[in-house]
Amino acid sequence: MMNIPDSAHPRVVIIGGGFGGLSLARKLKGKNFQVVLLDKHNYHNFQPLMYQVATGGLEAGSIAYPIRKVVQDHKETFFRMAVVEKVDTENKKVVTNIGTIYYHYLVIATGSTNNFFGNKEIEKHSMVMKTIPEALNIRSLLIENLELALQTNDEAAQRELMNFVIVGAGPTGVELAGALAELKKAVLPKDYPDLDIANRMQINLVQGVDRVLDAMSVKSSRAAEKYLKDLGVKIHTNVRVTNYDGKVIETATDLQFHSQAVIWSAGVKGAAVNGVETAVDKASRIRVNSFNEVEGIKDVFAIGDVAAMYGDKYKFGHPMMAQPAIQQGELLAENLERIQNKMALKAFTYNDKGSMATIGRNKAVVDLPKFHFNGVFAWFVWMFVHLLSLIGFKNKALVFWSWVYNYFVFDRESRVIIRPFRMYKKNSMAQD
Amino acid sequence: MMNIPDSAHPRVVIIGGGFGGLSLARKLKGKNFQVVLLDKHNYHNFQPLMYQVATGGLEAGSIAYPIRKVVQDHKETFFRMAVVEKVDTENKKVVTNIGTIYYHYLVIATGSTNNFFGNKEIEKHSMVMKTIPEALNIRSLLIENLELALQTNDEAAQRELMNFVIVGAGPTGVELAGALAELKKAVLPKDYPDLDIANRMQINLVQGVDRVLDAMSVKSSRAAEKYLKDLGVKIHTNVRVTNYDGKVIETATDLQFHSQAVIWSAGVKGAAVNGVETAVDKASRIRVNSFNEVEGIKDVFAIGDVAAMYGDKYKFGHPMMAQPAIQQGELLAENLERIQNKMALKAFTYNDKGSMATIGRNKAVVDLPKFHFNGVFAWFVWMFVHLLSLIGFKNKALVFWSWVYNYFVFDRESRVIIRPFRMYKKNSMAQD
Incomplete structure (x- = not known):
């Protein structure tokens, strides 16, 4: 049994301290609930x-915030x-x-995970x-690859x-392609004068459909494509990757890439917990x-990326982004109170505040x-929106300062390998 | 063969990018040498x-500086x-x-490593x-232990x-004891209200000789002891630790400690490379x-912690600190030039600028x-001396900002477990 004190109030167990779980926990502060927040990380x-x-533009700590600090002054909240x-x-x-914990209400806010669409080879070899x-x-692999490249003239x-x-x-x-392109342009040639960075380092962005940022407007896609090309990124649209063996990437077209650094950002799926299979859809969302x-399970809720709320406008659920998660968490706090007070529940409607992406310096x-x-x-x-959204004054200041520095000095000083990746590739540690 | 271009100038190979190796490499800039700097880390x-x-007071990145950035504008320096x-x-x-690399002059600047005086059990179980x-x-173990403590009422x-x-x-x-004591006082009780931090968390500082900071003045020792006691640290002088099995610490006295968090800072020794055994002394220094x-090996030099320059005042070599390393590196750059110009070499004399230690807020x-x-x-x-000694404007600013924040907010926000330790204890990754 998990070691949580008894309470006179009903217990809400929240699984996941992401945007959804935290927004819910914060809203439940001071309400008549005992809240138990679970996460596999403490941040x-x-x-x-x-x-x-x-x-290498930001330190890990700048985007990590201790969960205990968020719930520090919540008397009835246990992380x-x-x-x-x-x-x-x-x-x-x-x-x-x-240990095991009983709940009166359970909220699943476990977010999303990478979707390899069943391809084990790609899953094994890509980052x-x-x-x-x-x-x-x-970050480690990027630098390790350049260091390895120095060892050969081939x-x-x-x-x-x-x-x-x-x-x-x-x-x-x-965003990753843009950031890599800026590294290539401003930082790496100075670090590796003996490598022909400008010609031999390539950034290839492969997209299965006909435009980048296909969830955004066509205008945004076109602008992003132009920015990326200006930065030297090679864009390949309508190309579906079919396999990667650690050396060669095969696609459904004639295109083939030789690469030891493949980053997979082609899909996410819900990270549903075990035990709610009856409600899980094809995208592993609940x-x-x-x-x-x-659906069909009493006193159990799901919010955020892992929740699929089918609707007219969002046929297969809301986009897997921070905003729907935050808004659902906030509403659910209200609805849990309504349940306690035997009042009618409020239905969720997503207030779409828009979406954005940055490609690099002065480009978004x-x-x-x-x-x-x-x-x-x-x-x-x-920048403004992202700074405001960060939790904590210190993180805001650290990120702001790093950006100002990177902007004026054209540098990314966090290009250090604290823990190597390649050496430990086959090691579970490297993944956790 | 290591892939380094040929040069008209004699090649100096420096092993180690610590204080000594870097000060030497910097001083050799623009001189008539090809410099090859080797380090197992890139920072x-x-x-x-x-x-x-x-x-948790500072991010790792704040005290790590990319070596490539230090030698970026050195045309004849290869890292x-x-x-x-x-x-x-x-x-x-x-x-x-x-690969293998030939040298005209070799400089060993490999620093020091932990000394367990042959006790394998202590080496295996302590941090x-x-x-x-x-x-x-x-950092991970500290937080993991507190999280584990929450799971029991025993x-x-x-x-x-x-x-x-x-x-x-x-x-x-x-310094570690002081920092832990401040965490205990200002941060942890708020994070762990369900643990009796004030009474059950203990910080024991065990010292083999009769005072702390025994390399400093007696006045400093006394002041430090007072500061530590005021912060609640228990000091045990004249106690020699004889064993630790992961649970119980045995000492040469009746004293025994039950602990799952032992940090070993009782000794260092030289980290000499293989191949110079004839010159290595009992403390593994060269x-x-x-x-x-x-001693006895032509064209090979050693500087810093790993070098033992026996003298009247420093019978077994200089203290293993940054200053002797930096000063030796700087002088060696001059002497290498003198060797090339067939001039007489200058003997090293250590300019002792003093030593210091901080125990906590307002206490040093x-x-x-x-x-x-x-x-x-x-x-x-x-604070002033340490800020000035940090390499790089950005690191200086990050550290300064973190200190200002920690000072006024009484906080340590970096208390996040990015990579857990306990789970991977037996795993080599955890050590590298």
Whole structure:
């Protein structure tokens, strides 16, 4: 049994300290609930800036925030670092590596994970960027590959080590490609004067459909494509990757890439917990009604990326982004109170505040519900919104300072390999 | 063969990018030498602040600086990330994991490593803090132990997890004890309201001789002891640790500690490379003459912690600190030129600028060659000297900002477990 004190109030167990779980926990503060928040990490990470950790622009700590600090002054909130093994909705309990816990209400806010669409070879050989350790692994691999390239004069071998192939041109892929291109332009030639960085380092961005950022407006796609090309990124649209053996990337076309650095950002899926299989859809998300109640399971809710709330406008659920998660968490806090007070529940409607992506210095695209803009102003908006969204004054200041520095000095000083990746590739540690 | 271009100038191979190796490489810039700098990491780390990384006050990146950036504008300097396997002084070559390299002059600047005085049990079970990954492991263990303590109501088990025992009260041990005590006082009770941090968390500092900081003045020792006691650290002088099995620490006295968190800072020794055994002394340091020439081996030099220059005042060599390393590196650059110009060499004399240690907020001790002072002013001096000594404007600014923040907010925000330690204890990754 997990060691949590008894309470006079009903217990809400929240699995996951991401945007959704935290927004819910914060809103439940001071309400008549005991809240138990579970996460396998002791920090919340700000995923939208993960690519900057991977490319040495930000320190890992700048986008990680201790969860305990968020709930520090919540008297009835208990955080536990735990890995959830399964939920038993019949007996209303959650089984974890540190014991079992009973709930009155369960909220699944476990987010999303990488989707390799069943291809084990790609999963085995490519890098991903959903967690901070994974982002740090990409950073290490990037530098390790360049160091390895120094050890050979064979052009083909060098090109293979220096060919960065990003599969998937959603916001993650596009932002990572842009950041890599800036590294290539401003930082790496100075660090590696003996490598022909300008010619032999390549950044290939491979997209299955006909444009990058296909969830955004066509105008944004076009602007992003232009920015990427100006930075030297090679864009390959309508190319579906079919395999990668650690050396060669095969596609459904004649195109083939030789690369020892493939980053997979071509798909995400829900990270549903064990025990709610009856409600899980094809994208591994959990079907919920408009009150975020899990289909057919009493007193169990799902919010954020892992929740699929099918609707007219969002046929297969809301986009897997921070905003729907935050808004659902906030509403669910209200609805849990309404349940306690035997009041009618409020249905969720997504307030789409728009979406944006940055490609590099002075370059971003922004889609608001009514109009699109891009360029320097979009870039400032992007920075402003992201700074404001970061939790904590210290993180805001650290990120702000790093950006100011990187902007004026054209540098990325976090290009250090604290823990090597290649040497430990086959080691589970490298992934966690 | 290592892939380094030929040069018209004689080649100086430097093993180690610490304080000594870097000061030498910098001074050789623009001189008539080809310089090849080898290090197993791609960053220089600022060891004096390592304990703040271990206790969540600083991010790892704030004390790590890319070596390539240091030598970026040195045309004839080549950095290679390499692990040296041995040196072959007869054939004037260095054998590494990325190939062999010939030298005209070899400089060994490999620093120091932990000294367990042959006790394998202690080595296996205790934590150390010589590298950044090791400091991050301590940070992870500290938090993991508190999370584990939450899972039990058994007082003895909790105390064992929360008993931090630091063996060795030199600057490292003292500064770490002070930082842990401040965490205990200001941060942890808020994070863990359900644990009885104030009573059950203990910080024990165990010292083999009769005072802490025994390399400093008696006044400094007394002041440091008072500061530590005020912070709640229990000091045990004249206690020699004899064994630790992962649970119980045995000493040469009746004293025994039950602890799952033992940090070993009781000794260092030279980290000599293979191949110079004839010159290695009992402390694993390499005996050098007053020109830093390795005893009996032509064209091979050693500087810094690994070099033992026996003298009248420093019977077994200089203290293993940054200053002697930096000064020896600088002088050796001059002497290498003198050798080329067939001029007489200059003998090294250590300019002792003093030593200092900080115990916590507003508390430090400073020994200058002529006098001692402590308290708030010493603390400001300590901060000022350390900030100035950091390489790079960005690191200076990040550290400064973190200190200002920690000072006013009484916080340590880097208390996140990016890579867990306990789970991977037996895994080599955890150590590298």
